[in-house]
Amino acid sequence: MSDIFFSAFIFPGLLYALVWTVGLYWFFRKFMAALHKRVGPSFNGIAGSYQTLFDLSKLLTKESITPVGVNPYLFSMMPLLALIFAILPSAFIPWMDGFVVIDTKFGLLALVVLIGIEPFLLFLTGFGSNNKYSFLGGIRILTQSISMETTFLLAALSPAVLFSTMHLGTIVEQSSWLSLLILFPGFILYFISLLGLLEQPPFNIPDAEQEIVNGFYTEYSGTNYFLLQVAKFAEFMAIFAGASTLFLGAYKGLFFDSYFFFFTKMLLIAIVMMTIRAATPRITLKQMLIFSWKYMVPLALLNLAWVFFAKSIWFMGL
Amino acid sequence: MNKIRNILEDFDCEYIENYKRVWLKTKLSSKDDLLNVAQKLKIEGLSSLSTVSPTDFLEENIMEINYFFEDLDTKRNLWLKVDLPRDEKLCEIESLTPLFPSANWHEREAFSMFGVRFLNHPDLRDIIKSKDFEGVYPFRLDFDWETHEKDIVNNMNKIVSSFKKEQEENEVDLDTDSSETILNWGPTHPASGPIRLRVHCDGEDIINIDPDIGYVWRALEHLVTKKDFIGAIVSVERLCFMDNINSMVGYAMAVEEIAGVEITPFAKWMRVLLGEVARISSHFMGLGGFFNNMGLHTLAMWNMDTREFFLDFLESYSGARIATASVEPGGVRYGLDMTMFDELQKALDKFDTTIDEVEAIFVNNPTMKLRANNVGVLSADEIYKYGLSGIVARASGVKTDIRIDEPYAAYDELDLKYITQENGSAKDRFVMIFEELKHSVDIIKQAKAHIQKAVDNKEMDPTKDHLVKVPKKLPKGEAISRVEWARGEVLMHLVTQEKATSPYRLKMRAPSFNHTMMLNHLLKGQTLSDIPLIFGSLYVCQGDLDR
Numbered sequence: 001m002s003d004i005f006f007s008a009f010i011f012p013g014l015l016y017a018l019v020w021t022v023g024l025y026w027f028f029r030k031f032m033a034a035l036h037k038r039v040g041p042s043f044n045g046i047a048g049s050y051q052t053l054f055d056l057s058k059l060l061t062k063e064s065i066t067p068v069g070v071n072p073y074l075f076s077m078m079p080l081l082a083l084i085f086a087i088l089p090s091a092f093i094p095w096m097d098g099f100v101v102i103d104t105k106f107g108l109l110a111l112v113v114l115i116g117i118e119p120f121l122l123f124l125t126g127f128g129s130n131n132k133y134s135f136l137g138g139i140r141i142l143t144q145s146i147s148m149e150t151t152f153l154l155a156a157l158s159p160a161v162l163f164s165t166m167h168l169g170t171i172v173e174q175s176s177w178l179s180l181l182i183l184f185p186g187f188i189l190y191f192i193s194l195l196g197l198l199e200q201p202p203f204n205i206p207d208a209e210q211e212i213v214n215g216f217y218t219e220y221s222g223t224n225y226f227l228l229q230v231a232k233f234a235e236f237m238a239i240f241a242g243a244s245t246l247f248l249g250a251y252k253g254l255f256f257d258s259y260f261f262f263f264t265k266m267l268l269i270a271i272v273m274m275t276i277r278a279a280t281p282r283i284t285l286k287q288m289l290i291f292s293w294k295y296m297v298p299l300a301l302l303n304l305a306w307v308f309f310a311k312s313i314w315f316m317g318l
Numbered sequence: 319m320n321k322i323r324n325i326l327e328d329f330d331c332e333y334i335e336n337y338k339r340v341w342l343k344t345k346l347s348s349k350d351d352l353l354n355v356a357q358k359l360k361i362e363g364l365s366s367l368s369t370v371s372p373t374d375f376l377e378e379n380i381m382e383i384n385y386f387f388e389d390l391d392t393k394r395n396l397w398l399k400v401d402l403p404r405d406e407k408l409c410e411i412e413s414l415t416p417l418f419p420s421a422n423w424h425e426r427e428a429f430s431m432f433g434v435r436f437l438n439h440p441d442l443r444d445i446i447k448s449k450d451f452e453g454v455y456p457f458r459l460d461f462d463w464e465t466h467e468k469d470i471v472n473n474m475n476k477i478v479s480s481f482k483k484e485q486e487e488n489e490v491d492l493d494t495d496s497s498e499t500i501l502n503w504g505p506t507h508p509a510s511g512p513i514r515l516r517v518h519c520d521g522e523d524i525i526n527i528d529p530d531i532g533y534v535w536r537a538l539e540h541l542v543t544k545k546d547f548i549g550a551i552v553s554v555e556r557l558c559f560m561d562n563i564n565s566m567v568g569y570a571m572a573v574e575e576i577a578g579v580e581i582t583p584f585a586k587w588m589r590v591l592l593g594e595v596a597r598i599s600s601h602f603m604g605l606g607g608f609f610n611n612m613g614l615h616t617l618a619m620w621n622m623d624t625r626e627f628f629l630d631f632l633e634s635y636s637g638a639r640i641a642t643a644s645v646e647p648g649g650v651r652y653g654l655d656m657t658m659f660d661e662l663q664k665a666l667d668k669f670d671t672t673i674d675e676v677e678a679i680f681v682n683n684p685t686m687k688l689r690a691n692n693v694g695v696l697s698a699d700e701i702y703k704y705g706l707s708g709i710v711a712r713a714s715g716v717k718t719d720i721r722i723d724e725p726y727a728a729y730d731e732l733d734l735k736y737i738t739q740e741n742g743s744a745k746d747r748f749v750m751i752f753e754e755l756k757h758s759v760d761i762i763k764q765a766k767a768h769i770q771k772a773v774d775n776k777e778m779d780p781t782k783d784h785l786v787k788v789p790k791k792l793p794k795g796e797a798i799s800r801v802e803w804a805r806g807e808v809l810m811h812l813v814t815q816e817k818a819t820s821p822y823r824l825k826m827r828a829p830s831f832n833h834t835m836m837l838n839h840l841l842k843g844q845t846l847s848d849i850p851l852i853f854g855s856l857y858v859c860q861g862d863l864d865r
Contacts, residue, residue, distance in 0.1 A: 036620070132499060136846070211846050213508060278614075279614075279679055281614040287689070
């Protein structure tokens with residue numbers, strides 16, 4: 001009993017996920033500052049590291065305004081739900097051999113579903129805000145997630161097809177240099193569609209600050225906004241972990257297996273994402289749709305065919 | 319020039335005279351001729367109307383309207399005046415907007431500020447001034463500002479309630495069966511600045527846009543008349559903080575012309591140098607703003623980094639980084655300590671080391687090209703028609719640059735060239751700012767070398783030559799001056815009375831006014847995503863939009 005409690009709430013459960021989230025938040029800020037040639041606050045803690053905690057606690061305790069004319073339950077419940085659903089996927093990740101909260105045969109399915117449901121929750125936040133900008137943001141997020149999820153699902157299928165299992169632990173176990181090579185096109189597609197699902201540049205169309213005033217975030221403030229922000233970074237963390245599990249072999253590394261490799265792989269994905277964020281402007285909704293349905297989906301299908309092909313060669317023992 | 323003179327001679331003019339090198343000045347005897355004259359001028363090629371500037375002569379009981387026609391191709395310009403009766407009921411004249419679309423907002427401004435009614439104007443509504451000004455014309459000389467302020471305080475409730483009523487009725491007129499809505503893009507919006515665009519949209523598609531301006535109206539043209547000729551520079555430089563020096567140069571030139579003062583070569587070169595530094599600091603903001611509007615803040619941050627070095631130079635020269643107040647009638651305000659050039663050299667070095675990176679990552683950015691290549695396209699014809707200038711005009715391939723067309727300060731001694739792009743899209747305007755930036759740095763290098771050499775040869779004395787005396791009292795007169803500002807052409811029309819200690823009337827024609835006029839034209843039928851992009855590419859500053 002205490003084992004279950006420990007793994008659900010401490011490691012590798014809730015607390016662990018939250019520490020990761022805050023750490024990622026800090027890392028994003030620092031790395032972005034370096035890319036921007038900015039100098040941040042440096043006197044709170046070691047190299048200004050407390051600043052993130054101060055900012056988060058300030059945001060948490062600020063007044064949360066509920067606008068007139070919205071359903072207050074829907075309005076305040078959505079950020080909480082978004083946070084919960086953002087943390088949940090990390091429960092299925094095998095952090096180390098055996099260190100997994102929920103060990104199920106359908107780990108991959110759970111991962112895909114839980115990541116895929118997040119945009120719909122955010123759509124509801126926009127829908128429940130009774131604001132034109134938020135509503136437009138909600139519509140945009142719906143359009144975008146439907147377009148991007150197709151590719152996302154098809155790309156996430158490729159490891160399952162290759163290893164004939166949906167059990168994440170088995171996928172990691174069976175991964176090798178060869179499988180990394182075979183799955184690499186799938187990884188690229190998965191990563192790009194993730195950018196779309198997470199509303200990251202160049203696909204930050206639903207919360208475009210300059211066009212529709214942060215879209216579904218517009219009416220949120222204080223605690224609710226804090227929850228949405230934490231949900232965003234918890235989602236980042238879960239997704240980085242998911243990508244390294246599915247395609248990059250999670251904790252497997254050179255010479256020996258260690259958590260250190262998992263950590264590095266996740267940060268590497270984060271760095272690539274931020275570099276794109278620092279050098280690529282936003283595209284329009286129309287361009288996103290064209291990109292998604294004209295290029296990404298056909299490529300994802302091709303990729304699946306390639307994985308089938310590679311698998312049949314594998315079985316023939318070549 | 320002679321052709322224009324011939325046209326004018328057919329009509330009843332009080333005088334026709336040459337003014338400066340590229341101007342012809344005339345006054346029509348009768349306002350009825352205006353439309354016919356304008357028609358012929360348009361056929362002759364004077365296709366842009368720079369501005370419409372009324373001057374209120376209280377004692378003579380006349381309202382004099384000044385029209386400034388420009389031909390951007392052959393650089394012939396015409397300054398046309400016509401008198402109207404001052405009485406509010408009789409103060410009306412034919413509108414030139416059907417012939418010259420660029421007159422649209424300028425005539426609306428003249429209507430709201432001076433109460434000149436333009437007949438047959440398609441859309442004669444108040445502009446700039448807010449609702450509590452209803453019925454009165456603030457720039458008329460008999461306008462009582464003190465009563466007006468009391469009125470505002472007394473009618474506060476009425477003003478607030480009418481504002482709220484407008485908010486409520488914002489969408490009442492719309493068809494309830496359609497999905498048309500009105501989005502308020504601004505005045506508190508992450509990318510708008512203090513301007514409000516009423517965007518009629520159907521989902522993501524824009525039906526039309528109605529810009530509502532005046533949120534930073536400071537009545538600068540009125541403020542200068544309350545100050546002496548030197549104090550007025552503070553108002554003039556607040557046209558826009560980003561490039562404040564060139565606007566002061568324009569004003570100082572107009573004052574010097576009326577006073578009949580010739581400034582020293584050193585002061586001229588300093589005006590070039592300071593002006594280009596200010597232009598660079600403005601262009602850095604413009605480049606950053608363009609990418610900010612597409613959700614990418616990196617370039618703005620990088621530009622800030624370099625811009626600080628140029629501001630360091632301004633600070634070492636004048637003590638202030640932004641609002642320098644360093645150009646005044648008679649020259650420049652301070653002498654130059656030659657060690658300040660070290661500061662400038664630092665900035666130039668920093669620029670040279672970082673500019674290639676910016677070009678590689680941002681100017682050649684494929685995603686930017688994907689978004690900006692085919693939107694907001696302005697053809698050369700539209701440039702003439704709507705009287706656009708500066709970056710926007712040159713991006714469409716129109717060769718216009720006041721620094722070359724009508725050189726002022728020491729620009730005639732410099733090696734300058736027209737920098738143009740071809741297609742006139744949003745991307746071309748961005749690339750245009752970037753190319754201008756490099757050109758400006760080149761000009762600074764030339765000016766710096768020239769000053770350094772002249773000081774070394776003892777031709778200039780940087781501590782004494784900077785200022786010549788301009789009398790405190792000026793004779794009756796009027797003058798116009800044009801400068802190439804960071805955003806385009808600034809035209810200053812200064813009128814003084816006998817023994818004047820302050821300007822009688824100063825009209826500042828600012829480029830953003832024309833550029834903002836284009837928003838509806840450019841954005842109709844586009845999507846919401848294009849608003850910030852096109853708005854940013856027009857390089858508008860709300861300061862000189864409202865004045």
